[in-house]
Amino acid sequence: MTSHEVDFNYFSQEHLLNAGCFDMRLIVEVVEQTLLDFEQGSIMFPEKIVQIFNQRTQERINCLPATMLDEKICGMKWVSVFPDNPHKYDLQNLSAIFVLSEIEHGFPVAVMDGTLASNMRVGAVGAVAAKHLAKKDAEIIGFIGAGEQAKMHLLAMKVVRPGLKVCRVSALTSEEEQEFIDQLAPILPDMEFIAAKGNVKMAMEGADILVTATSAQAPLLKAEWVKPGAFYSHVGGWEDEYEVVSQSDKIVCDDWKTVTHRTQTLSRMYKDGLLSDHDLHADLHELVSGDKPGRESDEERIYFNAVGLSFLDIAIALTMYKRAKEAGVGQSLELQHEMIFEHADIVNKVHL
Ligand SMILES: NC(=O)c1ccc[n+]([C@@H]2O[C@H](COP(=O)([O-])OP(=O)(O)OC[C@H]3O[C@@H](n4cnc5c(N)ncnc54)[C@H](O)[C@@H]3O)[C@@H](O)[C@H]2O)c1
The missing domain is CATH 3.30.1780.10 (ornithine cyclodeaminase, domain 1)
Known part of the structure; x- marks a missing residue:
């Protein structure tokens, strides 16, 4: 039986x-x-x-x-x-x-x-994007936000850009920045960590890779801090001023259709009529399959936003x-x- x-x-x-x-x-x-x-x-x-x-x-x-x-x-x-x-x-x-x-x-x-x-996925998706879109010789990564998503992002970015040497981190409190460093420095002993003590500009200005992973709903990241050649991974809700998007040479999403229905910076701009479907360079799978090119010059500023698949x-x-x-x-x-x-x-x- x-x-x-x-x-x-x-x-x-x-x-x-x-x-x-x-x-x-x-x-x-x-x-x-x-x-x-x-x-x-x-x-x-x-x-x-x-x-x-x-x-x-x-x-x-x-x-x-x-x-x-x-x-x-x-x-x-x-x-x-x-x-x-x-x-x-x-x-x-x-x-x-x-x-x-x-x-x-x-x-x-x-x-x-x-x-x-779940948390590894968020970091890994950012890293797959960085593999195609960040400069190969990226050395400095800057963070706004020091929570779980920020931590995973750093580990994942280091897999695809092992040359990263310096990590600057800013959060609402110094304790959070210190906890981020205390937990990650032993895992990444070849990296130098800098706590920005709440100074968001100090964490982000001139970084090769920028990550915002915050619970804020505010334009924290300023366009003038994003240098030519930078790759920006936007993880949270509304975290950057609109000019960060408008000055970008390429915008890539995990899924543009989903992005347009949400509430983060790209979604807001889309709803305000400041972005259209033509402004999207690619969805991430198109870079992985080679249907669309990734980074094409050292001068491009590239914006990546994943909302989660x-x-x-x-x-x-x-x-x-x-x-x-x-x-x-x-x-x-x-x-x-x-x-x-x-x-x-x-x-x-x-x-x-
Ligand atoms: N895109 C995705 O697939 C995906 C998946 C999961 C989570 N998220 C989003 O990622 C974000 C971060 O998630 P988490 O779990 O790491 O959250 P968390 O609460 O652990 O961390 C949030 C961080 O944001 C910082 N922060 C908040 N306001 C700030 C400000 N004004 N200036 C500087 N720092 C500020 C906090 O200090 C903290 O370090 C959330 O918005 C969450 O919804 C996105």
Whole structure:
């Protein structure tokens, strides 16, 4: 008789870390390959479901599904974004969990932490953009924002631009800047770190790579600080003045159509009629596939904005799941031992 037991694997963030899943080089490669798979049409990517609980703070929980058709895996990211968490409660802004199911019988195969994969994805997407758009000899990177996304961005940028030597960081408080440095300096011992002590101009002016990853909604980054040849990765909401965009030689997005419906700088300009579809140079997958050129001169200022493609998260989750399973970490959990009416004592368990 066929067994009707259903089991799945559970992986906590610690299981994933112990299995070597915090491998930024691997995740950058997964992002590149998955962008190509998407272009080939081998990914199902329906609309996400959004539930916002507070319009002012944008506290929300989103449900983001995608299916890797070649791998026969359907996944869902269930992600919470609570922007007040860090400064009000000393808790992280974002937390996420994945469910992965196989699509031969439709059973779940894994439930796993999604915070590591989500945050790595944001950094890795910025790094894939930098690979095509930042100068090869980039040495100085500047940050506004010192939170989780900024940290991941630095690690990912270092993978594609190992020549980075100096990191300048500015945040709302000196404590945050120091924490960023204390946590990252041991991982990147060949880099010099400079805390800007809240001086945003000092962090950004003349940098080869600029990253804004803040919870602010204000034009923090000024156009005059962005030198010719600079690459700018915009991660948060409204973080730069409009001239940063208008002086850029190329604008690249992860997905322009999605960008036009959101609220960050490019979206605002689009809605104000200051940008049109013609101003977009490319979506990121077009650079990866070689359909459009990346950087073409040392003088170009290039603007990159990603709003997040959650099929990348599912692809990263699948990669982490395979690595963690191979490493023998995690727990196997039983979802059901048999079908409902197969339980021998079901007569005692039914309540009418
Ligand atoms: N594009 C994407 O795919 C994507 C994915 C996840 C998160 N995000 C966004 O990235 C941003 C950062 O997320 P996080 O998790 O790192 O947040 P976080 O709260 O951990 O960090 C935010 C940082 O912004 C700094 N900041 C806020 N206002 C500032 C100001 N006026 N001047 C200087 N620094 C200021 C804070 O000091 C802090 O260091 C958020 O806007 C988040 O919504 C984008």
